[in-house]
Amino acid sequence: MLFNSLHFAIFLPIVFALYWFFTKRNLRGQNLLLLIASLYFYGCWDYRFLFLLVFSILLDYFSGIQISVARSKYSKRFWLWLSISINLGFLGIFKYYNFFVESFSQGLSLVGLNMNPRSLQVILPVGISFYTFHGLSYVIDIYKDKIAPEKNLVDYSLFVSFFPLLVAGPIERATHLLPQIKKERQFVYGQSVDGLKQILWGLFKKIVIADNCAIFADEIFNNSSNYSGSVLLLGALYFTIQIYGDFSGYSDIALGTARLFGFDLLRNFSYPYFSRDIAEFWRRWHISLSTWFRDYLYIPLGGSKGGALNRIRNTFLIFIVSGFWHGSNWTFIFWGFLNALFIMPSILFKTNRDNLNIVAQGKLLPSVGETFNILTTFLLTVFAWIFFRSENILQAFQIITRIFSKSLLSLPYFEGIGMSVTTLIFTVIFFFVEWLGREHQFAIQKLQIGNSRFIQWSFYYLIIICILFYASSSTEKQFIYFQF
Template sequence: MLFNSFTFFVFFVIVFFVYWFPLKLSTKGQNIFLLISSYVFYAWWDWRFLGLIILSTLVDYFVGIFLSNESKENKRKVLLGLSIVFNLGLLCYFKYYNFFIENWIYAWQSVGIKSNITSLNIILPVGISFYTFQTMSYTIDVYRNKIKNSNSLINFATFVAFFPQLVAGPIERASHLLPQFSIKRVFDYKNTVSGIYLIVWGLLKKIVIADTCATYVNVIFDDYNNMNTLSLLLGAVYFAFQIYGDFSGYSDIAIGVSRLLGFDIMQNFNKPYFSRNIGEFWRRWHISLSTWFRDYLYIPLGGSKGKFTLKVRNVFVIFLVSGFWHGANWTFIFWGFLNALYFLPLLMFNKNRKYLDTASISFNKTGIVNFLNIIATFSLVVFAWVFFRSKTITIAFSYLNRLFTDLNFSFQYLSIERYSIEIVILIMLFVLVEWYSKSQEHPFIGKFKSIYLTITIFLIIILGVYSDHSDFIYFQF
């Protein structure tokens, strides 16, 4: 059930009215209804995998109870290990089994030995990378005594399966979202309006920006051998805006839908393409995952403390694991490796926490430096996105080789129905609007916000790409 589908619109309208009217006086009733709705939402994809969410919920719920009732450290470690092994076991089997098997077979074949092991036809359950990390963070925090275990199975199950952010995040922390299921929610007009604004802005990002860019990205990447430098450059830039519009659009809709139900979930994107170095980029891109790896992997490894060699190791571990989290392909691992390389100079010169404010551009030295740094950082990010988008590392290098050696900057005719020059103008306007609202959640601010909203809805209707197959990119992760 896609956020950008009529089916979801009908589903949510029903959920919204039942939730706020017949059930408004019963928090428990609202939670039970949300849980049932969330299971229906997930089962819409494939009901067979609903059992995985329920099993993961039960395991971590009871592990949390046992952790709170156990005082012996060795037994608590065993309980935590059970949760981690179970969740990572699910993830490894469904997401990485074939990757490891295929590489095992290839490794033996490279030395002339044939292996009888075969890969399996495994379907990847939607959202498994997100909800397993969400439940793992719960048991880790209970183990660390940062939060108390949940005493309500209904509340915990609803926290795990909460449909707005179930299949593509943000990856919520139990310390933030779980307590919200225990308190009475009151309908708030301001929250409702801000939620609607976020939904509209998220839809524009997805079906106008991302899906329009996708039509060009697919044509260019699929036929890169016949593309010139300008087309390949545009293809890489288009993909940068496709993945940003797609994923941040999903996050905006998820946050907006949650607000309409009286919940606050964390911001997942904060204008990442206005970053002035790669450290700032990763503080603004997929924030829920970046902070998850920071808190549960990077800091436990030692973080930025200790010897420089250990710092370098920790940086490469977190970026390589982050790349691997995105998919069972060497392209994602190499993408993570590239970002680690980008980050190293900042670590060496202690500049990784340099930019903690919002960038500004003006006609002075600081403004010009900011502008140049933004362009340089965006260029590095776009370069790395080529590996993320390509099917193999070989294809990515071939793409880049042709990009830097063809040196033909003429416009090519692309046999697709959408416009060409107009998309460049559309992206430029989108960037200007993002810059105008860079300190806000959305551009619907000021005395002309109603006009901005009307124009946005008009653009969604006129320029939106409406397709039954326009899934969100991060559903595959």
């Protein structure tokens, strides 16, 4: 079930009404209703993979209890590694098996050995990377005595499968979400209004910005050999905008939906394209994944402690693993490697925490220096996204070679360039609103457009009209991160 679908537009109000009017002040009933709704939500993708979700839930639920009651260190480790091995095993089979087999076969062919590998003809279960990481963080935290195991199976199942975050995050922590699940919740009008605003802005990002940019990004990348450097640079810019609008749009809808039910999920985006260096970018982009790798991989490896070689090793490792998490393609690994290179100077010179505040806080415009740093960081990000979007490494290098050729100076032209002007106008308006709202959780949370309520509501209705117009003129498009 897509957030940008008619199905979800019917599903959400029904669950909302049942939740607040029929299970009001009945915590067990509310949690059970949300669990049933979440399983239905996931089953709408492919009911055959419900068994995998339920198995993962049961595995980590019982492993957590066994880790807690185990009397010896050996027993604790056994249950921890049982959970980790099975979870990563499923992830490896469904997501990475074909990649490893094909890469091994290609490696053998380089030394003259031929192999005809058998690939698995299976669909990647949607959300498997996200709910697997939910469960892993839970059992690891129990092993480290950070939390006690959850004995209520319904509550734990809801923690893993809560439908707003189930298929594309944010990647929640038990320390943050489980206490909210176990606490009585009451309807708060202001919280629900905030939720609706965030859903509205998320839909605008996805349907009006991301899906329109996708049309031109797909045209250019899918036919990259036919275009000049100037057109390919435009394609990279379109994809840069698309992936931000698509994924942060999903996160906004997820957080806004959760607010309707009285939950505050972890923030996943904080205006990353206004970052002044790559370190700041990664504190603002896919925050829940970045902090997951920091807490469960980077710090256990030693983090920034020790000498420069340790910092270099650990930084490259988490970025390469993060790239591989995104998909079974060398392009993602190289994308992670590039970001490690980009962030390395700030790691070595310990300037990675220089920009912790909001850029130009309390001001309308940034300084000249901040503007230069934002543009530099943005261009480095665009460069890295080329590898993320390309079908293979060769295509990425061919695109980059052409961008840095004389054809970059030619006037860009591709089929549909005239239609792209409208998208460009919407994009400029979108980033202007994002800039104005950068000090809040989401751009239109407290956005003041004039002093008149009429102007405020006109702005919201204009957003709704744009969403409905573009939604009715195109087919429902899946979110990019569903493939991860």
